[in-house]
Amino acid sequence: MHCSEFRTAISARVDGEALPPGIPGAALDAHLRECPACRDWGERARRLKVLAAGLGLGAVGDAGGGFGLGVVGDVGGGSGLG
Numbered sequence: 176m177h178c179s180e181f182r183t184a185i186s187a188r189v190d191g192e193a194l195p196p197g198i199p200g201a202a203l204d205a206h207l208r209e210c211p212a213c214r215d216w217g218e219r220a221r222r223l224k225v226l227a228a229g230l231g232l233g234a235v236g237d238a239g240g241g242f243g244l245g246v247v248g249d250v251g252g253g254s255g256l257g
């Protein structure tokens with residue numbers, strides 16, 4: 176499974192949504208243990224979420240369909256890490 180698939184699950188978890196089918200929480204946790212890149216990505220996603228909440232932008236995730244998390248994905252680059 177690719178990091179990008181796990182990152183979809185991570186963003187769902189950060190948003191408090193259900194994980195995508197095919198990615199149980201245990202599998203996600205196992206991947207996070209062995210993939211520093213996804214740990215880092217998840218940490219940034221969480222921080223961005225907290226930041227948005229602190230600014231009163233909590234609805235951005237709902238309205239923008241992952242607008243904020245998309246920015247994190249671009250920063251991460253991600254190719255060759257998974």
Ligand SMILES: [Zn+2]
Pocket residue numbers: 177178181206210212213256257
């Ligand atoms: Zn990964």
